[in-house]
Amino acid sequence: MGRYLIRRTLFLILVLWIVSVLTFLIFVKLPAGDPARRAAGTRTTEAQVEEARERLGLNDPIWVQYTRFAKGLVPWPGWFLNEQVYYSFKNFVPVKEEIFGRIPVTITLAVGAGATWLLVGIPIGIISAIRRRSLADRAGMLFALFGVSAPVFWLGLLFLYIFWFKFQQMGWPHAPGSGIPTGENLFEAVLAGRFVMPWIVLALSFAALYSRMTRGNLIETMGEDYIRTARAKGLSERRVIFKHGLRAALTPVVTMFGMDLGLLLGGAIITETVFNLPGVGQYTLNAIKTSDFPAVMGVTVFAAFFVVVANLVVDVMYAALDPRVRYS
Amino acid sequence: MPSDCLLEVKDLKVHFPTDDGLVKAVDGISFTVDRGQTLGVVGESGSGKSVTFMTIMGLINRKKAHVEGEVLFGGRDLLKMPEDELRKIRGNGMGMVFQDPMTSLHPYYKVGTQIAEAILTHRDMPKEEAHKKACEMLDVVGIPQPAERAKQYPHEYSGGMRQRAMIAMALSLNPDLLIADEPTTALDVTVQAQILELIGRLKEDFNVGVVLITHDLGVVHDVAQRVMVMYAGRAVEIGSRDEVFNNPLHPYAWGLLESIPHVDQKGTRLVPIEGLPPSLIFVPPGCPFHPRCPHRFEPCDKEIPAFIDRGGGHPEACHLPIEDKRRIYSEREAGRRSRKAAS
Incomplete structure (x- = not known):
């Protein structure tokens, strides 16, 4: 177990290093346009651009630049997203401050959506699997097909159109619209139900995937020899399904969940944009639109860090859930 | 000998409707199994050997099969029994051992826990006691250091040991009948002999009736007292081992x-x-x-x-x-x- 974890951790550090090198090369050494010129702004003299170049440290040797950049990946006080590199040259705010200020919104969105898709997807998958070819199964798989096919931006706008705009027009109690009004903190926003539509919209496609995955895994598991053994012991069908079947069928689902959640914590760009939620994803989109290189690098590094951490958590969970992994 | 008769099957038919037509997996089969005796069931693949005994154990999906005939066990017809009563017999009155020990045990649960679960399903006792009983059973089937072995997972067992664990599980509730469906097919020849020897010994110790399903006539000759030859879902010949072989x-x-x-x-x-x-x-x-x-x-x-x-x-x-x-x-x-x- 210990050796397994050490091996996985070393592997993930390697991944982070590769990400850092690639990000560095793309944003610092191969930028679309001179970063110094972009930092200095439009209508500037050569001297001002040179000054910006010096200020950004772009005249330093490449390894000094890389070290400064790579420090931003190390979760150490003063290093992580350090202000020397990760400092927005559009709104002159440290990227760390922006991200840390926005991460609660993203976490609220991701965790709420995650809970929603698990609570919807897994039960649908289970029912579909044990009542295979029934009406419930057909309905469940139709839902899955819809969920997988419907793009989030379309679904988000559709929800806003129906539950906010149309409901408001007809005088029905309507859902809160998009965004969080100034002066309202996150907790109040959750209580006001401002996250309900984003949760549902973001969760739908995942719920569809998870219901399919649960169904497929459970059907496969229920055909295993050890399920026959469990029945031959005289266990009730309920126990056979929920103890012996789901235990094996849900293990890959749990690990998948860790990965998906890690990915979303790096920012759910589309959902945050459609519902105007001030999360990391929205910041990412703005940074890209305004060519704010330090900000883009920052969110890239930040998202990579979350994905890697999620991977590690998933590896630990996998080892805890599947005894065969611990010894390999 | 009727008092020793454990299982009496009368004109059992198991038909599966499929898109291609009605599969007559078992088509009118009658036989008996006595206490303390091993019935060897031989036949080619697809002759209905396994389906017959899966039906008797109630392990086939009743909704997907037409089952006719009578299966008398302890004087009651298993085919007419509701599912929850049948479940009390499964594992308790009759135990079953399957072909592939590598896949027959749940990979995520400890071996001792899996045996204890069988015991707890049918007996009202504290968990610790069931676990102790599981260790005893592992000892009975010849697994060394049963207390430590019970805490291990199936993947830490060899194929032969897994099959021993399966036998321990099947016998943990003192059933009257042990059905072994090709228990040695997936094992090495030397391990095969050990497992057959074990089944033979436990048959005496536990005074059970044994059904040994196999396509290996050598195995049947070595351990069975009676032999049933099956072909295309029917019994074509039943007799004592010596009669059928000689x-x-x-x-x-x-x-x-x-x-x-x-x-x-x-x-x-x-x-x-x-x-x-x-x-x-x-x-x-x-x-x-x-x-x-x-x-x-x-x-x-x-x-x-x-x-x-x-x-x-x-x-x-x-x-x-x-x-x-x-x-x-x-x-x-x-x-x-x-x-x-x-x-």
Whole structure:
């Protein structure tokens, strides 16, 4: 177990290093346009651009630049997203401050959506699997097909159109619209139900995937020899399904969940944009639109860090859930 | 001997409707199993051996199969029993051991826990006690250091040990009947012998009736007291081991016996049975074996031969008169010997 974890951790550090090198090369050494010129702004003299170049440290040797950049990946006080590199040259705010200020919104969105898709997807998958070819199964798989096919931006706008705009027009109690009004903190926003539509919209496609995955895994598991053994012991069908079947069928689902959640914590760009939620994803989109290189690098590094951490958590969970992994 | 009769199967039929037609997996089979006795069930793949006993255990999906006939166990018909009552018999009154021990145990649970779960399903006792009993059972089936081994997962066991654990699980509730479905097919030959020896010993110690399903006639000869030969979902011959091996009456049994190697006939070619087993959807009319039978005559493709004793000392299903059977079998035996001499 210990050796397994050490091996996985070393592997993930390697991944982070590769990400850092690639990000560095793309944003610092191969930028679309001179970063110094972009930092200095439009209508500037050569001297001002040179000054910006010096200020950004772009005249330093490449390894000094890389070290400064790579420090931003190390979760150490003063290093992580350090202000020397990760400092927005559009709104002159440290990227760390922006991200840390926005991460609660993203976490609220991701965790709420995650809970929603698990609570919807897994039960649908289970029912579909044990009542295979029934009406419930057909309905469940139709839902899955819809969920997988419907793009989030379309679904988000559709929800806003129906539950906010149309409901408001007809005088029905309507859902809160998009965004969080100034002066309202996150907790109040959750209580006001401002996250309900984003949760549902973001969760739908995942719920569809998870219901399919649960169904497929459970059907496969229920055909295993050890399920026959469990029945031959005289266990009730309920126990056979929920103890012996789901235990094996849900293990890959749990690990998948860790990965998906890690990915979303790096920012759910589309959902945050459609519902105007001030999360990391929205910041990412703005940074890209305004060519704010330090900000883009920052969110890239930040998202990579979350994905890697999620991977590690998933590896630990996998080892805890599947005894065969611990010894390999 | 009726008092020793554990299981009586009368005219059992198991048919599965499929998109291609009705699969007659088991088509009218009758036999008994006695306490303290091993019944060897032999037949090719698809002859209905496993389906018969899966049906008896209630392990086939009743909604997907038409099941007819009677399965009397402890005086009650299992086929008419509601599912929750049947469950009390499964594992408790009869235990089953399966072919592949590598996949028959749950990979995520400790072996001891899996055995204890079987005990706790049928007995009201504290968990610790069930666990102790599970360790005892592991000891009984010859697993060294049972207390430590019980805490391990199946992947830490060898194939032979997993099969021992399966046997421990099947016997942990002192069942009356142990059904072993090809328990040694997936194991090495040396381990095979150990497992068969174990089953034989436990049959005496636990005084159970044993059903040993196999396609290995050597295994049947070594451990069974009675033998049932199956073909296309029917029993074609049932008798004591010595009768079936020394005095077989059905042409299919002749073919089976001639297709296994004998140590004393080194160098002679084995004689396979011509043709293939029939599709269970389009079973040939009359005797299902007649297209492959070298001795078929007038009624074989029209009438299904009754499964009765025609004077040979045990029931079989073949139209040939008993005198002809004896003559043909001795001729085939003589032919086999002369081939041996010629080689």
